[in-house]
Amino acid sequence: MQGSSHDDVRRHNLSVVLRLVHRSGAASRSQLTRVTGLNRSTIAALVAELVERGLVVESEPSSTNQVGRPSPIVSVSEQVVALAVNPEIDAVTIGIVGLDGQVHRRVRYPTDQSPSVPEAVNIAAAVIDGMRGELEARFKVVGIGVAVPGLVRAHDGLVRHAPHLGWIDEPLAEMLEAATGYPVLAANDASLGAMAERFFGAGKGITDLIYLNGGASGIGGGMIVGGAPAGGIAGYAGEFGHTRVSDSDRVDSAGIRGTLEAEVTRRELLEVLGLAGADADELEQALLASTSAVVRAEVNRQIDHLAVALAGAINILNPQLVVLGGFLAALLAVDADRLRSAVASHSLDAAFGSVRLSAAELGSNLLMIGAAELAFEGLLDDPAGLPAGAGTISA
Amino acid sequence: MQGSSHDDVRRHNLSVVLRLVHRSGAASRSQLTRVTGLNRSTIAALVAELVERGLVVESEPSSTNQVGRPSPIVSVSEQVVALAVNPEIDAVTIGIVGLDGQVHRRVRYPTDQSPSVPEAVNIAAAVIDGMRGELEARFKVVGIGVAVPGLVRAHDGLVRHAPHLGWIDEPLAEMLEAATGYPVLAANDASLGAMAERFFGAGKGITDLIYLNGGASGIGGGMIVGGAPAGGIAGYAGEFGHTRVSDSDRVDSAGIRGTLEAEVTRRELLEVLGLAGADADELEQALLASTSAVVRAEVNRQIDHLAVALAGAINILNPQLVVLGGFLAALLAVDADRLRSAVASHSLDAAFGSVRLSAAELGSNLLMIGAAELAFEGLLDDPAGLPAGAGTISA
DNA sequence: GTGATACGTTGCAGAACGCTACAAATCGAC
DNA sequence: GTCGATTTGTAGCGTTCTGCAACGTATCAC
Numbered sequence: 001m002q003g004s005s006h007d008d009v010r011r012h013n014l015s016v017v018l019r020l021v022h023r024s025g026a027a028s029r030s031q032l033t034r035v036t037g038l039n040r041s042t043i044a045a046l047v048a049e050l051v052e053r054g055l056v057v058e059s060e061p062s063s064t065n066q067v068g069r070p071s072p073i074v075s076v077s078e079q080v081v082a083l084a085v086n087p088e089i090d091a092v093t094i095g096i097v098g099l100d101g102q103v104h105r106r107v108r109y110p111t112d113q114s115p116s117v118p119e120a121v122n123i124a125a126a127v128i129d130g131m132r133g134e135l136e137a138r139f140k141v142v143g144i145g146v147a148v149p150g151l152v153r154a155h156d157g158l159v160r161h162a163p164h165l166g167w168i169d170e171p172l173a174e175m176l177e178a179a180t181g182y183p184v185l186a187a188n189d190a191s192l193g194a195m196a197e198r199f200f201g202a203g204k205g206i207t208d209l210i211y212l213n214g215g216a217s218g219i220g221g222g223m224i225v226g227g228a229p230a231g232g233i234a235g236y237a238g239e240f241g242h243t244r245v246s247d248s249d250r251v252d253s254a255g256i257r258g259t260l261e262a263e264v265t266r267r268e269l270l271e272v273l274g275l276a277g278a279d280a281d282e283l284e285q286a287l288l289a290s291t292s293a294v295v296r297a298e299v300n301r302q303i304d305h306l307a308v309a310l311a312g313a314i315n316i317l318n319p320q321l322v323v324l325g326g327f328l329a330a331l332l333a334v335d336a337d338r339l340r341s342a343v344a345s346h347s348l349d350a351a352f353g354s355v356r357l358s359a360a361e362l363g364s365n366l367l368m369i370g371a372a373e374l375a376f377e378g379l380l381d382d383p384a385g386l387p388a389g390a391g392t393i394s395a
Numbered sequence: 396m397q398g399s400s401h402d403d404v405r406r407h408n409l410s411v412v413l414r415l416v417h418r419s420g421a422a423s424r425s426q427l428t429r430v431t432g433l434n435r436s437t438i439a440a441l442v443a444e445l446v447e448r449g450l451v452v453e454s455e456p457s458s459t460n461q462v463g464r465p466s467p468i469v470s471v472s473e474q475v476v477a478l479a480v481n482p483e484i485d486a487v488t489i490g491i492v493g494l495d496g497q498v499h500r501r502v503r504y505p506t507d508q509s510p511s512v513p514e515a516v517n518i519a520a521a522v523i524d525g526m527r528g529e530l531e532a533r534f535k536v537v538g539i540g541v542a543v544p545g546l547v548r549a550h551d552g553l554v555r556h557a558p559h560l561g562w563i564d565e566p567l568a569e570m571l572e573a574a575t576g577y578p579v580l581a582a583n584d585a586s587l588g589a590m591a592e593r594f595f596g597a598g599k600g601i602t603d604l605i606y607l608n609g610g611a612s613g614i615g616g617g618m619i620v621g622g623a624p625a626g627g628i629a630g631y632a633g634e635f636g637h638t639r640v641s642d643s644d645r646v647d648s649a650g651i652r653g654t655l656e657a658e659v660t661r662r663e664l665l666e667v668l669g670l671a672g673a674d675a676d677e678l679e680q681a682l683l684a685s686t687s688a689v690v691r692a693e694v695n696r697q698i699d700h701l702a703v704a705l706a707g708a709i710n711i712l713n714p715q716l717v718v719l720g721g722f723l724a725a726l727l728a729v730d731a732d733r734l735r736s737a738v739a740s741h742s743l744d745a746a747f748g749s750v751r752l753s754a755a756e757l758g759s760n761l762l763m764i765g766a767a768e769l770a771f772e773g774l775l776d777d778p779a780g781l782p783a784g785a786g787t788i789s790a
Numbered sequence: 791g792t793g794a795t796a797c798g799t800t801g802c803a804g805a806a807c808g809c810t811a812c813a814a815a816t817c818g819a820c
Numbered sequence: 821g822t823c824g825a826t827t828t829g830t831a832g833c834g835t836t837c838t839g840c841a842a843c844g845t846a847t848c849a850c
Contacts (some may be wrong), residue, residue, distance in 0.1 A: 007838095009404055009806065030828060038400070039808050040828070061815095068827020069815040151745045160745045208628045223711075225620045232713020233603045236746045239710040244703050244741060247642040254743055308639050312707060315634040316618075318627020346639060348649055350546045350555045351631045400807055404837065425797060434839050439798070456846095463796025464846040792850085799844075807836085814829075820822090 026075035082375035084368040087120040097372035117170040125179035145374035146186035147367040154235030157186035164217040192370030194222030201361035208319040214326035245308040263305040284330035307342030325360035421470035477770035479763040482515040492767035512565040520574035540766035541581035549630030552581035559612040587765030589617025596756035603714040609721035640703040658700040679725035702737030720755035
């Protein structure tokens with residue numbers, strides 16, 4: 001319950017303009033006036049301030065075949081970037097992501113075994129140190145976002161529990177901040193995936209969506225509720241993988257029986273296909289190509305269980321869109337009709353009627369974009385909060 | 396993505412102050428300055444405007460045993476009220492609810508059979524006409540809120556489907572607006588219950604909660620996510636009753652198998668108790684008094700199924716609080732430990748660790764307060780939007 | 791009573807936005 | 821190619837709202 005003063009108005013309006021060009025791409029000043037409802041002169045002043053702070057660039061208008069004076073195009077500065085870090089079982093991936101959502105660079109640093117927290121921090125810090133010359137010469141770095149495959153406490157980036165990495169109560173953000181000097185934020189990978197798909201992928205402009213991702217180690221998810229990412233009270237929200245879908249005794253990674261993650265697994269799909277390993281695209285191709293009845297039965301079994309979990313979430317959240325990533329997208333691709341009708345049979349007509357099932361669009365850049373978005377969040381909320389023209393951000 | 400101007404600042408600050416005295420009760424001006432962060436002089440101006448508009452009242456400070464000049468107490472005007480309407484299977488209830496949350500009057504108009512929409516509208520309009528003398532003399536009515544046991548489309552109050560009333564696609568809000576002349580908003584009863592409990596009941600000050608209500612005709616619910624009521628894309632969110640909790644063939648009111656509403660019913664509790672009918676309090680007393688093993692077995696069965704649904708919701712939403720109303724509160728009262736441990740066994744430790752299970756507090760006034768809150772919403776969002784000093788609101 | 795403290799009140803200054811008038815750039819018609 | 825219509829940028833002014841500082845006032849402690 002905070003009152004707002006004039007400073008807040010300015011901050012808010014700068015934030016609105018920067019968010020627009022960040023999320024919707026380049027826009028003319030006249031478009032900005034229409035969308036924001038602000039006056040021409042106000043938009044001019046706001047854009048001028050953002051230009052001065054090096055956050056956006058104005059460029060010559062392209063010919064639009066429209067009457068009237070052409071309006072300058074406002075686009076995000078290519079110099080403003082965030083660093084994205086994603087520790088996994090077999091690698092740590094580090095990326096440089098522009099404020100326009102472009103992934104400038106991505107480095108995957110493979111590890112022999114699942115990295116410990118100090119190892120992951122050391123790898124990330126070393127790679128970032130290697131990039132530092134380039135970063136300081138060409139870019140302004142706003143901070144680091146980390147996508148963690150596990151539960152992360154929102155306010156301080158403490159990793160409560162990352163089962164596949166074996167991390168428990170690790171102050172990851174704090175350590176990486178100390179090692180690099182950049183401000184660090186961390187969050188659950190699937191929540192960040194939901195945010196990325198929402199802004200830059202299948203969910204553009206949508207206010208209520210559910211995102212489920214199927215990976216080698218399980219199923220995670222995230223949601224956007226009423227236009228805002230829903231993190232829950234401590235940032236643990238979105239664990240769709242542990243939803244109960246059957247009375248069976250199969251146990252998931254958290255030891256819970258009959259859950260989505262226990263019934264719907266990538267491993268079993270690979271087994272019936274006779275594949276040793278495959279990425280998401282290869283798995284989808286193999287499933288589509290297969291004519292085996294055994295494969296088909298397994299696919300159907302998994303689709304039916306997935307449908308129960310989706311229907312439950314749809315009944316509760318009444319979303320506009322369900323985005324499926326990883327091998328769950330493959331299940332959708334193989335038999336969308338079966339999935340749709342199975343979901344329909346478990347959900348309320350009214351809630352199901354307006355929902356669309358869709359595959360994720362961002363592919364391998366998903367987590368880079370999501371993690372960077374986390375780091376950009378502070379800048380987008382308060383574009384004037386950081387010192388103008390600073391090359392790097394110090395604590 | 397809207398910009399804000401000076402008008403918005405004023406509107407926002409008026410809204411913040413009015414919301415504070417509405418939700419947290421009377422407060423001194425100095426308290427308001429502290430909570431809002433606004434300047435003394437600004438608060439003085441805001442309160443003065445709210446007084447002039449007849450929305451709040453300033454009164455002499457009570458002796459607080461504190462040094463310094465006493466600060467006037469700001470409280471909500473007792474004249475500002477909303478009308479609450481709640482159609483049910485066997486009655487239509489109409490209430491007058493003050494902006495302070497006080498229920499001034501409640502009229503339950505019993506019906507022989509489940510009322511049709513025109514009947515419900517006629518009853519409500521007739522009762523309100525009967526009150527009109529009192530309303531126009533003593534009160535300023537901001538509008539009518541309707542709590543409907545069914546799916547309601549948010550933006551226009553169309554009742555999509557109210558199974559127990561047998562209503563399908565009924566323009567309830569429109570009809571009641573035409574019949575009474577007051578602006579009408581409608582929403583799902585359980586969603587409104589969630590809102591009421593959040594602001595005036597067990598969930599005061601909590602930003603993430605789930606509310607489940609067990610009634611004679613089924614189980615409904617609502618949620619607050621990140622401080623805001625979550626309605627979904629069309630206002631249908633919160634249908635926890637249709638979450639799958641078992642593989643059984645029991646069917647719920649929507650024809651879906653193995654759901655919470657199919658397994659956990661008030662009817663079966665009454666049956667094992669040998670009771671013909673009972674309100675929520677009587678049922679709870681009877682359950683607590685019973686020593687029958689059969690009763691106990693049925694309670695345990697229902698608790699275990701309830702736990703599955705709660706755990707699923709907790710994993711997905713990571714709330715701070717779960718509020719149980721109706722006969723679900725009775726199950727909690729009978730064996731809170733069993734419910735807690737059953738929920739724990741189906742949920743993630745991290746998400747379950749911070750959650751509290753609690754019984755609803757508002758009892759029979761719940762829906763009156765929730766429906767009124769819906770009607771107050773517009774006023775709270777824009778206290779200056781309505782003409783100052785108007786006795787009633789015309790379209 | 792006197793001082794300290796906290797708060798209301800008043801007048802003024804600053805910040806931000808909208809408005810209006812004017813200038814500039816484009817398209818289409820002749 | 822020129823002219824008018826249209827759209828938008830630009831500059832200056834006015835309005836609105838909040839913050840600040842100074843002063844007045846009411847209470848408590850001694």
